[in-house]
Amino acid sequence: MAGPKIAFNEEKGLLKLPADRGVPLLNHTLAEPRLPVEAALRPPSFADFTGQRKTIERLNVMVGAARSRGEALSHILFSGPPGLGKTTLALILGTEMGRQVRITSGPVIERPSDLAGLLTNLQEGDILFIDEIHRISKTVEEYLYSAMEDFRLDIIIDQGPNARSVSLPLNRFTLVGATTRTGLLTAPLRSRFTLQTRLDYYTATDLTQIIIRSCQLLEIPFETAGAEEIARRARGTPRIANNLIHFVRDFASQRADGIITQAVAAAALELLEIDQNGLDEMDKRILRLLAEAYNGGPVGLGTIAIAVGEDEHTLEEVHEPFLIQEGYLQRTAQGRILTPKAFALL
Numbered sequence: 025m026a027g028p029k030i031a032f033n034e035e036k037g038l039l040k041l042p043a044d045r046g047v048p049l050l051n052h053t054l055a056e057p058r059l060p061v062e063a064a065l066r067p068p069s070f071a072d073f074t075g076q077r078k079t080i081e082r083l084n085v086m087v088g089a090a091r092s093r094g095e096a097l098s099h100i101l102f103s104g105p106p107g108l109g110k111t112t113l114a115l116i117l118g119t120e121m122g123r124q125v126r127i128t129s130g131p132v133i134e135r136p137s138d139l140a141g142l143l144t145n146l147q148e149g150d151i152l153f154i155d156e157i158h159r160i161s162k163t164v165e166e167y168l169y170s171a172m173e174d175f176r177l178d179i180i181i182d183q184g185p186n187a188r189s190v191s192l193p194l195n196r197f198t199l200v201g202a203t204t205r206t207g208l209l210t211a212p213l214r215s216r217f218t219l220q221t222r223l224d225y226y227t228a229t230d231l232t233q234i235i236i237r238s239c240q241l242l243e244i245p246f247e248t249a250g251a252e253e254i255a256r257r258a259r260g261t262p263r264i265a266n267n268l269i270h271f272v273r274d275f276a277s278q279r280a281d282g283i284i285t286q287a288v289a290a291a292a293l294e295l296l297e298i299d300q301n302g303l304d305e306m307d308k309r310i311l312r313l314l315a316e317a318y319n320g321g322p323v324g325l326g327t328i329a330i331a332v333g334e335d336e337h338t339l340e341e342v343h344e345p346f347l348i349q350e351g352y353l354q355r356t357a358q359g360r361i362l363t364p365k366a367f368a369l370l
């Protein structure tokens with residue numbers, strides 16, 4: 025019998041870099057404005073990865089054990105706001121295990137056949153990284169259960185009286201999922217990950233280290249105080265820090281002598297309207313709206329989104345976690361409310 029036809033859409037799957045790099049690339053935009061630069065700045069090993077010590081220790085234990093048993097890593101779920109290093113860690117896991125990493129994202133796996141195409145192409149021990157795994161469709165998710173647990177895919181082929189179920193064996197792979205919101209993951213899916221680990225915002229000290237490393241890699245002249253100034257205003261997020269470095273470098277070359285000093289960094293970030301607390305224009309717009317139009321709230325997310333002109337996802341996944349962690353905002357059942365700290369700031 026001919027095997028089932030799997031309609032795997034290459035365009036929706038993966039794009040691999042030339043073999044000598046061996047590193048996969050996202051083939052769709054995931055709010056990653058500077059993909060090539062990001063790739064260059066990604067730490068290649070645990071040793072180069074700053075911060076997230078607990079997570080790194082847990083991963084080191086798992087990698088060591090899997091390698092000594094000669095087995096595939098068990099499934100891992102990373103959660104936390106965008107830009108904290110979830111993709112980077114998945115790539116490092118691939119390097120440490122000496123296996124390929126294939127990168128995709130929840131919303132791109134539209135049909136079970138997309139998933140089948142991805143899974144049947146994995147070799148023993150390969151890592152499938154699914155970003156935004158909470159956005160995977162319900163149907164696809166159900167196929168994922170048996171794939172993760174029994175390394176088997178039961179797919180129905182044909183329709184009507186000819187419909188039959190075919191069980192496809194899969195190589196033992198590792199699913200690394202990333203989500204900005206663990207709460208949105210269903211319990212059955214969550215329970216299939218052996219390790220669930222949360223990435224936190226980075227401390228200013230860790231971010232300074234990351235900024236110094238990026239400046240050195242990009243050969244940008246800097247002073248430590250300049251790196252520290254950027255770190256203070258980068259919302260605890262390496263991706264934001266790396267993006268800010270580029271603007272500050274441009275500013276330094278246009279308005280100063282090219283060196284990122286503290287004064288240069290501060291002036292550049294003022295120009296971007298990022299204040300000393302790391303709050304950007306949108307953060308301040310949200311706080312001002314709650315204070316001025318709603319007397320501190322509670323206000324529903326939908327209302328805030330319309331009033332500030334930002335979509336709900338971005339508000340929930342990017343702005344709110346930072347505002348909450350910094351103590352400017354609280355989430356309650358009735359809506360978002362401002363804290364006294366936010367009133368004091370405004």
Ligand code: ADP
Nearest residue numbers: 062065066074106107108109110111112262263
């Ligand atoms: P996420 O997948 O969580 O959105 P990424 O892994 O894509 O985040 O990281 C975004 C950028 O931040 C990458 O360019 C990466 O180089 C950098 N980065 C993230 N974490 C670290 C870290 N701990 N040390 C150095 N750079 C980091």
